[in-house]
Amino acid sequence: MLSDDLSWYLVLAETEHMGAAAAELRLPQPTLSRRLARLEREVGATLFDRRGRSLALNSRGRALQARIRAAVNQLDLGQAEVSKLLDPETGLVRFDFLHSLGAWMAPQIIRSFVANHPRAEIQLHQGGGPELTQRLLADETDIALSSPRPADPELVWRELYRQPVGLCLPSDHRLAGRKRVSLDEVGEEAFISTPAAYGSRAILNDIAAEAGVEPRITYVSNELSTVAGLVVAGVGIAVLPSDDPHIQLPGTVFVPLKTEIVREIGLIWRSGQGLDSTPGFFLADAADLLGAR
Structure with missing residues (x-):
């Protein structure tokens, strides 16, 4: 001792x-x-x-x-x-996840882990992508469910899902009935998006650059559900994940983009972090559940 x-x-x-x-x-x-x-x-x-x-x-x-x-x-x-x-069966895993994944993917992962390791302890934290990255680097958390893939060489990425992205329009929008749309067709309209450091904003910027337009962003929110709610209110349009039922609000239509793009969602942890304890079991469970790439 x-x-x-x-x-x-x-x-x-x-x-x-x-x-x-x-x-x-x-x-x-x-x-x-x-x-x-x-x-x-x-x-x-x-x-x-x-x-x-x-x-x-x-x-x-x-x-x-x-x-x-x-x-x-x-x-x-x-x-x-x-x-x-x-002891992997009684230890602690600190798990962070994006706000936008707190209503569907994160609960699935947590439920699977608790079922397999009922005596383990989980500490949860929600935040934006930049915050989760900083928490990982500061050893304030073990694993983060986030997007996009981090650029920091100290972090390891395991992709879990490639989420389709579309143009979220009010249901009475002039392009609501289209099968596909290009961003240059709505280049003059008001956009609603997330803060500049967020992955969702980077997706919008990439699509806009390819279409040769500069989006006029009039409202910014940390929450994708709030962005969708503002689309319903008719104050703008947005580029959002198209398969998340929690942001497919009544009064919105998701139209596929001609430029096909996906939102990469994955697990992130520190390089060199020991994964032979509870966090390692957590990663393995999540990968098995969602078929990590």
Whole structure:
């Protein structure tokens, strides 16, 4: 145990007898005497009053005894906690995911993992893509379900799904009945999108660049469901995932784009991170569930 380097003093303080303490600790008595002498030199004071062959714990020794007992207890608790974390069946996985995946993909992954590992612990956090990346790099989380594929070489990516993307229009829009549409046909209209650092915004920018247009973004929201709601309200149009039922709101129509593009969704973790414990089991379950590429 980590506490062994300190616990000998507790035995000696309890027995107040060098021979009895040495026998209980299974140490040669001279070894125990040297330990006590070294400790007293380090603290700069005697901890026992010597009475012939007997020892009597003095006030300084009792003060140190209380502190060492507390430290030993904390070390034992810490070692037990580490052992628990190393057991894949009872350990902890910290799982982050995008807001837009919190209503469908993330719950599927969590449900599968809990069914297979009911005693494991999961800590959840939702956020935007840039935030999740920073949390991974800062070791504030183990695994993130995110999009797009990260550029940072310190992060590892495992693709889970390629989500189709379409043009989200109000149902009474002039192009609502089209089979396909090009972005240059709506280049002058108001767009609703996510913040500039988000993957959804990058998709819009890529499609717009290919079509030779610069989208006029009038409203920005962190939530794709809010973006879809603003389309329903008639204040703009948006490029959104076309197969997510949680943003296919009444009053909207999704028209496929002539430029076919997908939103890459995958799991991200730190390069070199040990995956032989609970986070590794979590990754394997998610990959099996969704057929990782």
